[in-house]
Amino acid sequence: MTFFTKRPSVSETLYTVTQLATELGVTARTVRFYEDKGLLTPQRAGNTRIFAHRDKVRLILILRGKRLGFSLREIKEYLDLYAADPTQREQWRDLLKKVQGRIDQLVDQQKALIETLGELEKLRLYALAGLDDAEPDKTRRAR
Incomplete structure (x- = not known):
């Protein structure tokens, strides 16, 4: 298959801030907030943040932790444990x-x-x- 016909696997899918936010039903500001807190560490292409599948999974875990009432510090500890x-x-x-x-x-x-x-x-x-x-x-x- 050529580059243009090959569909990326889930683990190869990349997202911009807006795409990731839309995919998970949050605002881009929310994604940036968790990045600022060190919970997400996207790659960069110039000034553009590039989020991988791993980042999406981490954000899902962050949102779940917040929904369950855990503090950001506790969520970070759990994410560190996860990794x-x-x-x-x-x-x-x-x-x-x-x-x-x-x-x-x-x-x-x-x-x-x-x-x-x-x-x-x-x-x-x-x-x-x-x-x-x-x-x-x-x-x-x-x-």
């Missing part, structure tokens, strides 16, 4: 400990939210009962 030697048991133990800590935090938040929702539901029912017991609004004009 590290997978045979290092201590790194895996550390990751497991941090993930379990985050799970515990989220469970505590979930319990607090359930309690708050219960209190709000009681207040809503109390307001409905008060509305039913209240006299009709006398400020309205008769027609």
Whole structure:
């Protein structure tokens, strides 16, 4: 196959900032922000940033980490672990400990939210009962 007919494999696909942002549903500013923080390290062709498939995967992991509530520092640690030697048991133990800590935090938040929702539901029912017991609004004009 010639250069013009060969389709690049997924791992060979390259992206500009805008293309990568569009592909993942974020803004170009978001991509640049994570680059500025050292979480993404694209290649450069002159002034143009060139992102490889590896960068796309890293950005997916960054976005997932943010969605799960991890700090940028924690996300960087996880990305470093992702790129590290997978045979290092201590790194895996550390990751497991941090993930379990985050799970515990989220469970505590979930319990607090359930309690708050219960209190709000009681207040809503109390307001409905008060509305039913209240006299009709006398400020309205008769027609």
